[in-house]
Amino acid sequence: xxxxxxxxxxxxxxxxxxxxxxxxxxxxxxxxxxxxxxxxxxxxxxxxxxxxxxxxxxxxxxxxxxxxxxxxxxxxxxxxxxxxxxxxxxxxxxxxxxxxxxxxxxxxxxxxxxxxxxxxxxxxxxxxxxxxxxxxxxxxxxxxxxxxxxxxxxxxxxxxxxxxxxxxxxxxxxxxxxxxxxxxxxxxxxxxxxxxxxxxxxxxxxxxxxxxxxxxxxxxxxxxxxxxxxxxxxxxxxxxxxxxxxxxxxxxxxxxxxxxxxxxxxxxxxxxxxxxxxxxxxxxxxxxxxxxxxxxxxxxxxxxxxxxxxxxxxxxxxxxxxxxxxxxxxxxxxxxxxxxxxxxxxxxxxxxxxxxxxxxxxxxxxxxxxxxxxxxxxxxxxxxxxxxxxxxxxxxxxxxxxxxxxxxxxxxxxxxxxxxxxxxxxxxxxxxxxxxxxxxxxxxxxxxxxxx
Amino acid sequence: xxxxxxxxxxxxxxxxxxxxxxxxxxxxxxxxxxxxxxxxxxxxxxxxxxxxxxxxxxxxxxxxxxxxxxxxxxxxxxxxxxxxxxxxxxxxxxxxxxxxxxxxxxxxxxxxxxxxxxxxxxxxxxxxxxxxxxxxxxxxxxxxxxxxxxxxxxxxxxxxxxxxxxxxxxxxxxxxxx
Numbered sequence: 001x002x003x004x005x006x007x008x009x010x011x012x013x014x015x016x017x018x019x020x021x022x023x024x025x026x027x028x029x030x031x032x033x034x035x036x037x038x039x040x041x042x043x044x045x046x047x048x049x050x051x052x053x054x055x056x057x058x059x060x061x062x063x064x065x066x067x068x069x070x071x072x073x074x075x076x077x078x079x080x081x082x083x084x085x086x087x088x089x090x091x092x093x094x095x096x097x098x099x100x101x102x103x104x105x106x107x108x109x110x111x112x113x114x115x116x117x118x119x120x121x122x123x124x125x126x127x128x129x130x131x132x133x134x135x136x137x138x139x140x141x142x143x144x145x146x147x148x149x150x151x152x153x154x155x156x157x158x159x160x161x162x163x164x165x166x167x168x169x170x171x172x173x174x175x176x177x178x179x180x181x182x183x184x185x186x187x188x189x190x191x192x193x194x195x196x197x198x199x200x201x202x203x204x205x206x207x208x209x210x211x212x213x214x215x216x217x218x219x220x221x222x223x224x225x226x227x228x229x230x231x232x233x234x235x236x237x238x239x240x241x242x243x244x245x246x247x248x249x250x251x252x253x254x255x256x257x258x259x260x261x262x263x264x265x266x267x268x269x270x271x272x273x274x275x276x277x278x279x280x281x282x283x284x285x286x287x288x289x290x291x292x293x294x295x296x297x298x299x300x301x302x303x304x305x306x307x308x309x310x311x312x313x314x315x316x317x318x319x320x321x322x323x324x325x326x327x328x329x330x331x332x333x334x335x336x337x338x339x340x341x342x343x344x345x346x347x348x349x350x351x352x353x354x355x356x357x358x359x360x361x362x363x364x365x366x367x368x369x370x371x372x373x374x375x376x377x378x379x380x381x382x383x384x385x386x387x388x389x390x391x392x393x394x395x396x397x398x399x400x401x402x403x404x405x406x407x408x409x410x411x412x413x414x415x416x417x418x419x420x421x422x423x424x425x426x427x428x429x430x431x432x433x434x435x436x437x438x439x440x441x442x443x444x445x446x447x448x449x450x451x452x
Numbered sequence: 453x454x455x456x457x458x459x460x461x462x463x464x465x466x467x468x469x470x471x472x473x474x475x476x477x478x479x480x481x482x483x484x485x486x487x488x489x490x491x492x493x494x495x496x497x498x499x500x501x502x503x504x505x506x507x508x509x510x511x512x513x514x515x516x517x518x519x520x521x522x523x524x525x526x527x528x529x530x531x532x533x534x535x536x537x538x539x540x541x542x543x544x545x546x547x548x549x550x551x552x553x554x555x556x557x558x559x560x561x562x563x564x565x566x567x568x569x570x571x572x573x574x575x576x577x578x579x580x581x582x583x584x585x586x587x588x589x590x591x592x593x594x595x596x597x598x599x600x601x602x603x604x605x606x607x608x609x610x611x612x613x614x615x616x617x618x619x620x621x622x623x624x625x626x627x628x629x630x
Binding site: 093094095096097098099186187188189190191192193194195196214216217218220221222223336339341352353356357359360361364365366368370371372374375376378 | 503504505507508509510513516519520522523524525526527528532533536537539540541543544545546547548588619620621622623624625626627
């Protein structure tokens with residue numbers, strides 16, 4: 001049974017809080033995502049601090065395309081498709097580094113940092129000079145722009161400007177890193193592969209319902225408070241009977257947060273933030289940076305109360321650990337996860353050490369939290385294939401219809417207990433991109449109403 | 453035939469090599485039989501257990517292939533963190549290892565690089581093979597640089613640096629020890 005792609009918005013029911021499971025494994029859906037989402041949306045590529053010197057480059061994914069983000073001689077940035085104009089070979093095979101130019105190792109076509117074709121072996125001898133080099137440079141992304149050092153690109157020349165695309169919600173998400181100081185990326189981008197559909201990895205970033213179960217063992221170690229700090233082990237939250245009490249099980253967010261104090265912000269083009277307020281956020285995270293005048297101004301009164309987690313549609317997650325994670329679709333059933341870690345250049349060695357400790361031990365494949373996540377997503381992805389299993393909807397019904405949207409400070413927020421509004425908002429936007437809606441239509445359809 | 457000095461040196465080296473191998477194989481057996489508490493006892497209090505990230509770099513920039521301490525890593529643990537990881541596995545709620553993975557550590561190419569008397573620097577290669585659930589299969593191959601400290605009971609691991617042969621990690625997690 002193939003999916004009717006002309007009716008793709010029927011696969012997401014915001015009214016019922018139900019998602020058709022087939023969107024997580026259907027190959028036609030995946031192809032459509034590559035075109036309608038990853039071929040159009042602004043995508044995070046890397047951070048300016050990774051490209052300080054002329055010739056510094058970093059290879060970043062845009063869907064299944066790879067682009068080289070390159071610092072130019074005049075200090076500007078370019079993002080070039082990493083494929084030779086001649087016969088397609090990648091012109092650069094290192095993940096990052098510094099170079100004078102990019103030479104294709106197939107036939108030697110050579111491009112300067114701006115992507116201009118500056119050298120063709122045998123141009124006179126073999127082509128008899130009959131090749132217009134100016135027409136065969138490396139292809140650039142359609143638009144490239146930055147927001148406070150975060151570099152984004154889009155393959156769509158008609159996409160709205162980055163600032164408009166991000167809107168107040170997307171900008172706040174990035175400000176939750178940028179407003180902490182003079183932020184730079186710590187060397188080393190963790191990159192690993194999970195056998196799951198990319199949407200599970202995005203969906204989960206909003207999900208503050210799962211930590212107390214999925215990550216129970218991590219909280220029991222008490223390690224996430226920081227090095228040398230071993231808080232007493234919280235009590236066991238479930239036993240071998242699971243959550244099988246008449247009322248389920250009263251859950252407490254291990255780490256100190258109270259699950260009832262949740263703030264959701266939803267914005268145009270599909271960006272959303274979901275998680276605890278600062279007052280209810282897990283222990284072990286320093287919020288003193290919010291007192292900086294720059295932070296007060298950048299975040300505003302509502303933003304200052306938000307601890308996380310923002311999602312920049314479609315795949316960038318700003319984590320509470322001062323990290324940005326990309327969830328990169330490779331195949332319908334394979335997702336690559338990248339972690340960029342940010343530290344304040346002016347922080348003390350102790351502060352940097354603590355930030356690095358938290359980043360290295362919370363997320364990533366050996367992280368005490370993220371060790372457990374992959375198996376949930378892999379198993380959930382597998383169960384979207386079975387003939388009978390795939391007919392069951394994914395449920396996002398928590399607090400459905402009860403989320404009163406408060407519009408204030410340029411943001412649309414919901415204050416409630418733990419909920420699934422962020423996920424549903426993302427899928428609703430997903431459906432709009434997927435049906436091929438114009439940018440005006442997407443904006444209109446993702447403008448928050450009065451209730452979710 | 454009398455035993456000359458060179459042969460005495462060889463015999464001493466052989467004995468050290470035998471002790472080191474016996475220690476490393478015992479360690480691997482503890483891991484593969486999920487005896488993590490006993491495994492933890494093999495580490496010195498001041499241990500640094502470090503697995504850096506590895507990056508595909510051009511040959512002329514190969515000095516920047518691995519991240520350094522203070523940068524991002526797969527593992528950057530002291531004894532307290534290792535103890536936390538072991539405690540996590542013992543909770544009964546560490547779902548990534550419940551049902552437990554089936555692992556086999558193959559330790560090979562053991563070389564004593566330096567022996568100061570107090571400490572022995574040992575390089576070895578490893579192949580960690582893992583299957584999980586019905587059909588998940590993972591393999592990690594790499595090398596380890598160990599500093600083994602001589603103590604009354606034998607050795608304690610005072611430093612372990614693990615170098616994986618993967619850059620993009622081809623697995624969803626690293627819930628096992630190396």
